[in-house]
Amino acid sequence: MGEIQWTIERIYxxxxxxxxxxxxxxxINRAPAHELLTVFAKWERIAKNTLLAVERARELxxxxxxxxxxxxxxxxxxxxxxxxxGSTRGAA
Numbered sequence: 001m002g003e004i005q006w007t008i009e010r011i012y013x014x015x016x017x018x019x020x021x022x023x024x025x026x027x028i029n030r031a032p033a034h035e036l037l038t039v040f041a042k043w044e045r046i047a048k049n050t051l052l053a054v055e056r057a058r059e060l061x062x063x064x065x066x067x068x069x070x071x072x073x074x075x076x077x078x079x080x081x082x083x084x085x086g087s088t089r090g091a092a
Contacts, residue, residue, distance in 0.1 A: 006044045014047035016054070 004010065008028060015021045024043045031039040063070050 006040075006047070008040075011040075011043050011047045014051050015043075016050060020046075 012021045027039050060070055
């Protein structure tokens with residue numbers, strides 16, 4: 001990932017989510033000159049992490065498609081999530 005030349009356009013594209021990309025543009029456009037590098041670095045890090053997460057998800061999909069056990073230790077949090085207020089447990 002180090003070979004990517006990060007630009008405003010590249011960060012925008014890497015974020016994937018239109019809402020997140022718009023938030024990035026709003027922050028970079030409103031940043032005072034002395035804060036531009038800090039804001040850019042923040043969003044560059046977010047974009048890099050997003051690309052890494054997508055890459056990892058694709059790897060896991062490949063394991064699943066081959067019917068293989070997913071690597072790592074996995075905890076099923078479904079019951080905990082469904083017990084949270086606002087969950088749709090039991091809704092049809």
